[in-house]
Amino acid sequence: MTPLPTVQRVLVTGGSGFIGRRLVMRLAQRGIEVQVICNPTGSGGRGVTGAMRTHSVDVRDESGLLRVFREVLPDAVVHLATVNSIPICETNRAFALQVNVVGTECVLAAAEAAEVRMAVIASSGAVYRPTERPLIEDESALEAVDNYGLTKLINERQAQFWAERTGGVARVARMYNAIGxxxxxxxxxxxxxxxxxxxxxxxxxxxxxxxxxxxYTHADDSASGLEALLFNGDVLAPCEAFNLCTGxxxxxxxxxxxxxxxxxxxxxxxxxxxxxxxxxxxxxIGSTEKTRQRLGWEASxxxxxxxxxxxxxxxxxxxxx
Incomplete structure (x- = not known):
């Protein structure tokens, strides 16, 4: 087993969003230097509590991302920027693919150029094949049944390729229905x-x-789960998936x-x-066993x-x- 990389500076994409701003606040309270990448067409990035600085860059903007990553030189990136509305993903399919897939590739490419050692990527329980049984990270079959699930399934492979290519550590957060x-x-x-x-x-x-x-998982718990992915447990594989759910x-x-x-x-x-x-x-419904045993985390x-x-x-x- 290998310990996680030391993380003192974190760059969060989507850091002004529903779960992102909660994570930023938790990391700042932990003494971590946090900077945020937010959508230039949005309005949330101006006041993210805990963020040392916000950068207004579209995740599809390769040169803009590269500039930010080389300026910040983060130890880790948490990539939360995504189109997660199922109706939008279905009615504006190309846009969802551009943001979720191309955007993720641009973020990971910038992380590689800046020699970032750790990446946490937001995925979803939607990557699993539908079943009545609890979904287990390393056992349950994967199968997207809609465009959103497809983008998240691709994101997981992108994270794996990045980790294998760079020697970094990638952790995939399979998040469920967050409420707040x-x-x-x-x-x-x-x-x-x-x-x-x-x-x-x-x-x-x-x-x-x-x-x-x-x-249904409260967004405060989702944020604490992302924090656990950054700091808890040893590395058993270059890229691993963890359910963040209630069970x-x-x-x-x-x-x-x-x-x-x-x-x-x-x-x-x-x-x-x-x-x-x-x-x-x-x-x-997700299984909580792996996350509880490996990270010591469970929804509260x-x-x-x-x-x-x-x-x-x-x-x-x-x-x-």
Whole structure:
């Protein structure tokens, strides 16, 4: 077994995003020098708590990335910049491939030129072949069933090629359905909440598929898992994948009903065929064994507490709670 490279300076792509800004704050609290690459068309990079500096560069901009990497000379890069909206990945397929695949290749090429020794790449539970059983990193079959899963599957091979080519250490974070009060609006919980006006006792909400079950992980836990990938455990292979999940799955209906109970609202759920995904998985639950044994990490926020934290962060909880 080989120890991980010493990491004192980290460059985070997508560091102003939903999970990225949480990771940046955790690393800064740990005493790590953190710099961020953010999308020049976005607005988040100007105020990332904990970031020593932000760089406004598109991940497809090879020369811009090379300039930043050679200036920062990070010990490690955490690559989180991605298009992760399933609808966008399906309706704007070429754009998703350009950002997720070409962008990742540009980031890894810049990391190679700057002699970065470690890369943590964001992947997804969507790379696994659909099954009802818990998904195990080194055993379960891999098979993308949509464009987003395809991009993440390619990213994992890109990370492996980079590690083998450079002698660096690559770790793949197979992340599951992250939730938080600042969740992007294209995801499930914001869609449900947008259909429940403040102060009502009854509400009609429209949903597509309500049976699919997912492993919902709070974004704070996702960030702490990424931190563990940077610092915990020994190196057993040039590139390894780790699930960052809870090991418990809940259906879309469970999500809606849990929100309703916390809000004290009776929900009348109406099926909307226009919201049904043409391709969907009935189950997606990750095994936590490898991450727990190798990294000493496990999620600390339960599904019900996670939903409560979302509502609390949005100021939606009734005063009695």
């Amino acid at each position: 009060h600042d969740d992007p609006k294209s995801h499930l919980i914001p869609d449900i909440l947008a259909q429940i006006p403040d102060g009502v006792r009854d509400a009609v909400i429209q949903l597509g598929n309500t049976a699919p079950r997912r492993d 418990v799955e809940h259906s879309v209906l469970d999500v809606a009903e849990t929100i309703g109970r916390h809000l004290g609202v009776r929900l009348n759920i109406v099926h909307d065929p226009t919201r049904v995904r043409p391709v969907d998985r009935m189950h997606q 926020i339960s599904f019900h507490d996670g939903i409560r934290l979302v509502l609390e962060g949005l100021g939606r909880l009734p005063q009695s709670q």
